[in-house]
Amino acid sequence: MSGLIPIVLLGTLILIFSGRLLAQWSRQSHTRDVTIEDYSQARAALDSVFAETAAIKRIFASEDMEFISQAGTSDVQRFFLKERKRLSIQWVRLTQKQVAHLMDLHLKLASYTYEPSPKSEGKLTVNYLCFILASNGALVLLWLFGPFKAVRIVAYTVRAAEYFCSEFSLRLERTDPVKLSSARQLRSV
Amino acid sequence: MRDSAFMDTNLIWLIAIALEAAILFRGLRTGLQKRYLLFYCYIGCLLLIEVLRFLCLSLTPNLYSAFYWQTELVRIVASYAVIFEIFKRVLRHNPGVARIAQDLLLVVFVVALTYAASDLLHGGFTSVPRATADLGRYLLYVESAVLLVMLWLFGRYRISFGGNLLGLTLGYSLLVALDVVNLAFLSTPGNESSIGLRKLIPITHLITFIIWCASLWSSQPELLPPAESAIDRDYALLAAKTRAALAHMSTRVGRTLGP
Numbered sequence: 459m460s461g462l463i464p465i466v467l468l469g470t471l472i473l474i475f476s477g478r479l480l481a482q483w484s485r486q487s488h489t490r491d492v493t494i495e496d497y498s499q500a501r502a503a504l505d506s507v508f509a510e511t512a513a514i515k516r517i518f519a520s521e522d523m524e525f526i527s528q529a530g531t532s533d534v535q536r537f538f539l540k541e542r543k544r545l546s547i548q549w550v551r552l553t554q555k556q557v558a559h560l561m562d563l564h565l566k567l568a569s570y571t572y573e574p575s576p577k578s579e580g581k582l583t584v585n586y587l588c589f590i591l592a593s594n595g596a597l598v599l600l601w602l603f604g605p606f607k608a609v610r611i612v613a614y615t616v617r618a619a620e621y622f623c624s625e626f627s628l629r630l631e632r633t634d635p636v637k638l639s640s641a642r643q644l645r646s647v
Numbered sequence: 648m649r650d651s652a653f654m655d656t657n658l659i660w661l662i663a664i665a666l667e668a669a670i671l672f673r674g675l676r677t678g679l680q681k682r683y684l685l686f687y688c689y690i691g692c693l694l695l696i697e698v699l700r701f702l703c704l705s706l707t708p709n710l711y712s713a714f715y716w717q718t719e720l721v722r723i724v725a726s727y728a729v730i731f732e733i734f735k736r737v738l739r740h741n742p743g744v745a746r747i748a749q750d751l752l753l754v755v756f757v758v759a760l761t762y763a764a765s766d767l768l769h770g771g772f773t774s775v776p777r778a779t780a781d782l783g784r785y786l787l788y789v790e791s792a793v794l795l796v797m798l799w800l801f802g803r804y805r806i807s808f809g810g811n812l813l814g815l816t817l818g819y820s821l822l823v824a825l826d827v828v829n830l831a832f833l834s835t836p837g838n839e840s841s842i843g844l845r846k847l848i849p850i851t852h853l854i855t856f857i858i859w860c861a862s863l864w865s866s867q868p869e870l871l872p873p874a875e876s877a878i879d880r881d882y883a884l885l886a887a888k889t890r891a892a893l894a895h896m897s898t899r900v901g902r903t904l905g906p
Contacts, residue, residue, distance in 0.1 A: 465831040472824035475798035571882035
């Protein structure tokens with residue numbers, strides 16, 4: 459009976475992918491063909507998400523929160539937190555949407571090229587998946603803790619990752635390759 | 648009770664034959680048979696098989712079981728023509744995906760075939776009808792694995808479909824998906840003579856024929872590729888641009904959220 463599971467899975471996946479194809483087709487009937495112009499526009503749209511860098515940084519600025527906690531009432535604080543949370547989530551979602559659109563256009567245009575490289579495609583897919591994972595993680599953090607605490611957690615994680623990376627590279631630098639090779643020679647004797 | 652079940656089966660059978668004939672007739676009328684030649688050959692083959700099976704059951708019912716599995720094997724082998732037709736027609740404007748798909752499908756085909764062959768050899772040889780049925784089932788497994796990869800590629804690269812080709816692909820996917828699950832259940836011990844499962848196969852085929860009949864009733868215009876000046880055929884340049892855009896975006900997100 460356990461041998462049936464992969465076959466049932468195979469049949470189910472075929473049905474799911476067929477449904478996806480149908481959904482794709484219904485969307486496609488409203489749109490025209492993708493051109494290199496659309497791709498350039500999508501890149502510009504992605505850049506525009508970061509156009510107001512100072513304003514975006516302001517969403518996560520802890521100074522504002524400190525000011526409100528000193529001067530405002532609890533109602534004002536709650537309203538301020540709610541607004542900033544909404545804005546930060548909106549910004550992450552907009553970035554996700556623009557990146558997804560760019561990847562969509564990339565895949566469509568890649569299908570027209572003569573010699574796409576499966577290796578490059580694989581790398582891009584991994585990069586994109588990492589982005590989806592990280593941005594969804596950020597969304598969960600923003601939703602759970604709000605923008606100020608979430609940024610602190612992200613900053614802490616980035617700092618911890620940097621620390622581990624530098625420790626690791628230091629350890630590699632300290633490793634004496636001569637000693638390693640002599641140890642290997644001893645083992646082979 | 649048995650008579651009514653027999654009548655039901657006959658009715659489904661006759662409707663299926665009528666639908667196959669209708670698909671063939673409309674194909675000839677609309678000129679779609681020239682566009683999808685292999686598919687219409689497959690439908691012709693199906694029609695012939697159904698008529699022969701019907702005659703066999705009416706004239707020599709004791710030979711029907713063996714005849715059914717032999718013709719089923721022929722049907723499954725013939726259905727590979729449809730998968731080839733879909734591949735050829737869908738990817739004719741997408742040379743890049745066709746190239747990737749060719750390599751990938753070849754790998755999937757060889758792996759699935761090796762797995763199926765080793766399983767078939769380990770199963771042991773009991774009788775000719777049983778071996779024929781097993782061979783047909785394993786060929787269907789291979790076919791469904793290939794189809795799955797193809798559908799995934801079509802979805803991943805957002806390949807455009809015309810109405811006729813979409814109907815053909817969806818009907819075929821439904822047929823293969825339900826057939827493969829049905830045959831797998833039928834082959835498990837204790838289920839070989841399940842009437843419910845046996846009845847499900849013709850109903851699945853009937854639904855597929857209805858989809859094909861509706862989507863291929865009239866010839867719909869095929870999608871044209873965008874003008875040569877509007878697309879870039881250089882993959883390396885495109886990949887470099889996307890990679891740069893993603894890297895740029897990551898840096899800026901990091902700068903905004905980071906320490």
